[in-house]
Structures are given as C-alpha cells and as structure tokens.
Amino acid sequence: MLTMLEKAFTGSRRYWAWLLLLLILTGAGLICYLWQLDRGLSITGLSRDVSWGLYIGQFTFLVGVAASAVMVVLPYYLHNIKEFGRIAIFGEFLAVAAVVMCVLFILVDLGKPSRLLNIVLYPSPNSLMFWDMVALSGYLLLNLVIGWNVLESERNAVPPPRWVRPLVYISIPWAISIHTVTAFLYAGLPDKHYWFTAITAARFLASAFASGPALLILLCLLVRRFTRFDPGRGALQKLATIVTYAMIVNVLFLGFELFTALYSRVPGHVHSFEYLFLGLEGHGRLVPLMWTFVALAVVALVLLLNPRTRAGETTLAAACLAVFLSIWIEKGLGFVVAGFIPNAFGHVSEYWPTLPEALISLGVWSIGFLILTVFYKIAVTVKEEVGQ
C-alpha cells in the first residue's frame, strides 16, 4: 500500500505547481470558512426564504458525478466492454473525489458543523438525509476498496482478489441509489412545486450520466496529454456515446416538465420556470445564467449528435465542456434556488452567492481535485510502469 502511495510524492515540476495552486485555493477557501464559522451563515447569500443555495446545489451536482462511475463500471464488468478496462479505475477514483466533495459541501452548509455526528448519534430513518449519509459513506468505501485493490493487482500483474467482484456488483445498484436518495431529499417535500415531481430522480440520473462521463472524457484527455498513458480512443468514443444518449434524455425530461407546467398553467408549476427563464414579479437574477444553460445544452447536443464532431477530439472536448457547464448551472444552482421561489407566502426573494461563499465552494472543489490528482497520479504511474 505504501509503495503505491509513494508514487504521489514524485512528480514533475508541473505536477507540483498544480498541487501548489490547489493548496492555495484550498487555503483561501479555508480562511473564508473560518470567517463563516465566526460570523455564521450570514456571510452567505442565503436567507430565510432561500435557505439552501450554492453549497447544497454543488452537493447535488457532485452526487451525480459520483454516481456516474457506474457508466464505466457497468459496461466493463457486466457487458465485458474491454475498452473500459483501461479507464475503469479513473471512473472509480473520480467517484471517490466527488463523494468527498459532497460530504464537505454538506459540512460547510451546516449551521452547527460541530454537531455533524448527531446524524449518527441519533439515527433517524424517517429522514432522507440519514439515508443519504448511509448511501454516500457506503459508496465511498466501495469505490476506495475496489479501486485500490484493482490497481494493486494490476501493478503486481495478478487478477484482482475474488472478493472484489461481488463488491463491484454491489456498487452498481449502489451508485443508482445515491442519486435516487439525493433526489428524494427534494421530491418528497410538500409545497415545493419545482421539486415535488416523480421525475426528479429520473432527471437527476440522466443529468448525472451526462455530466459525469463528460468530465471523465475531459480528464482522460488531460491524462493523455500530460502523461505517457493513453486511455485509448475506443474508450473515449464509447463514453461519448453514453454522454450523447444521457444528454438527450436529460433535455427531454426537462421538456416533459416544461410541458406539464406550461400547458396545465397551474400557477405553482409555472412560477418556478417563469422565475428561471423570464423573471417573476420583476426578479430575474438567474435568467441570464439559465439561457446560458440552454445555449450550452444546444451547442453540446449539436456537437454530440453530429458523428463527425463527436469523433473529432477538439470538438468532442468542447461538447463535453458544454455538457458539464450546462448541467452545472441547471443542477448546481438553478434547481435548488427555483424550488424556494416563490416562498410560502407567494412572494419572491432572490438568492445570489456572495464572494466568500463562492471561495468556500472553490476551496471544496480544490480539495476534491487534490484527491483526484493524487489518485490519478498513482494510477497513471502504475499503468506506465506495467507498460499499458
């Protein structure tokens, strides 16, 4: 185990510069978080009407990224898609980094972080948050154990231990469960019309299976550029197909929601969409962002659906970036905020993250990327050594 960890401590100047940059950003986030600990959540843009914002939005988005590892694991282990053998480990380690970020985003959102363990000390199966804790910690463990053992045996040129395989099979439905439970956090709340729909979980899964593999493609392209390991064109193209289908389904699901709301004209259903895309009662802070989401989604679909642009590496990278950013906007901010608008009294009060709130979020992302970089470094070095 230690000989594998060692590999994270040797690297090029560029590797260390990147880690240093991430550490600086983490430090900036940490300073802001200490400020938040002192002043309370009043330094954020949150209010009594919009009581969840960027933190919980990022948590939701990242649960999706974590769950999407299944899009590599399932085809490889269940359907024997050989191309994914080279990148399965990257999907699993991405899931590990994403789950760690999820936990941190919950932590920074808490008013009393020192009491976090109350969730364990007073377990409440009636709360979806309890189940989210169970699902996420289990998923973290599964991916850590599977990823590490598979990599270790790859280095020793032996097949993975037999007990790893059942864990892999368990991790497949488990991945679906983490995002379903996260969707249920929202979909089970009365009077939050934007969330209170049976398609929330389905939408979450679709957007997860688009945004996660899109990020994985971008990461694989970076790995190939900066190291001697090639994830293989076949794997990337297979991933691109998955991203294409998932993005189509994701946009379709949003369309289903729009139809139900706009054709029925039931005010509760229309208002949130009106707020997001047109502005409501003169409030429209998210409108430019939401149209950016639409534009990016269209660009992504055009690039993905056209076989030539999907095959071209630059255009595929652009498409994946567009998928990732568009879903980040819609799920990482718009979805959470729109649920709170209008408020219980039919009024609109708006939300916009503050600078310290954004820096704390950036800090959490930096920690995630630190973990990701270290794990990827180890994986790539092992793969370079065994000469793949």
Next chain:
Amino acid sequence: MKMNRRDFLRTAGVWVLGVGLLPLTDVLAQGARPQVLPGREALSAARWAMVFDSRRCREGCQDCILACHRVHNVPDIGDVEEEVKWIWTTSYEGAFPGRQHDYIDGLRSKPFVVLCNHCANPSCVRVCPTRATFKRSDGIVMMDYHRCIGCRYCMAACPYGARSFNFRDPRPYLDEVNPDYPTREKGVVEKCNFCAERLAAGIPPACVEACRDGALAFGDIEDPGSEVRKLLNSGHVLRRKPELGTGPQVYYIV
C-alpha cells in the same frame, strides 16, 4: 500470533468501523427511556390548537408579536433576509396564497396572524435527520436547540415559512433577556412552541394572554366543550394549505 503492520492496521480499521456503527443499533432496539412527568399545575390537552378570529383582530396592533418575542428572547435582527420570528402578521393573500380573487377589497387590508401550525402530520419532523424537532403527544411540535445541526432541511420542508434560522449570533440583538427562557446560538433553527414552557407552569400562551381583543383563542381541540371547538362553529373557518395533508392546528375565522 505474529502480526505485521499491515494486518494490524486492517484489524484496527475494522474495529474502528464497528465502534462507529454501534449507535445504529438504537434504530432497531429502542431501550426504556426515563420519563418526564408533568407538574401538578400544568395545563394539558389531547391536542392543542389555536383559533384566530380575523373579525376581532385590530389593524396595526402588535401586542401578540411583541409579547411572544419578548418572552422567548426572539432577536430583532433588522434584516428581512435573516429575520427571526415566531409569530407575525401577513395579508390574506400571504396566509392563503391561491385562495384569493381580484375583488376581495374588504379582506385585503386585514392582518392575518401566522405562526407554526403545530401540524398533526408535520413534514419538518419527518425530515429532521437528528430528531431535533419532534411532536409531543399533545400535538406541540418542539425544537431541541442543543441537538439541531442547522441543516435547514426542516425549513425547506415547512410549507408555511414558519421556521427561522439563526444566520448570526442572536444575543447582541436582544434588548433585554428573559432569564426564564433560553437564548439561542448562531446556526440553529427555531420557531413557535405554543408556549410549552408556560403551559407547563399552568399559564396560557403569551400571544393569547397579550391580545386585548380576543382575536386569539387556545385550547384542546379534541375537547367538545372547549372554547376553540365552539369558535370553529361560529363562522367560516379556514386552515392554511390543508390540501398538503399536514393537518395544521391553527384555524382562521375569516
């Protein structure tokens, strides 16, 4: 037995994990808990409820609000976004969104007192991950300020906007402190508790006591002889968002 470092770490890891999972046994095995018995003078009910009579409430009057907030050390933050409030007034449209029409001129200017509805089926209690908010057998929905982790899931779940979060330390915003009721720290959620601490001492809720116009009534809704039960038959009675199935226990005579 010979144990190398790797085996030791593995075994230790499993042990630590096991100890960490121990509290989960509480889910399955609920042991006998110590009981708190009510005092001799305490007021009791099968289900506490409140009736607000809009015909009697005076425009511009703040008596109930001031009394409640003074008794419970509710801070005056002075910022609408971070406001902490247990009871306040809103318009008819605010209290009953979707129930209005364009021509309700008479009702429009009337104040409607709103507070926690102490629901029979409270969604806030259902979602709380630590059981810091819970329902008593007499229907009162309570908050444990010392257990709350400040996740604000209950605020998202409450359809009445009745819950407040302490975005900052509330103590500097108190003019005077009532030593008979705890102040709060930053980072926890709070709301109306139907004056559970006063009921235990045999006195009615502060808002009901403060109202000089008899617009607020409080009592046992399950008792057919109670004042609140009689009031329910004296006019057209509404509840806020009853279609959600939460079973609100604050009734409004329009």
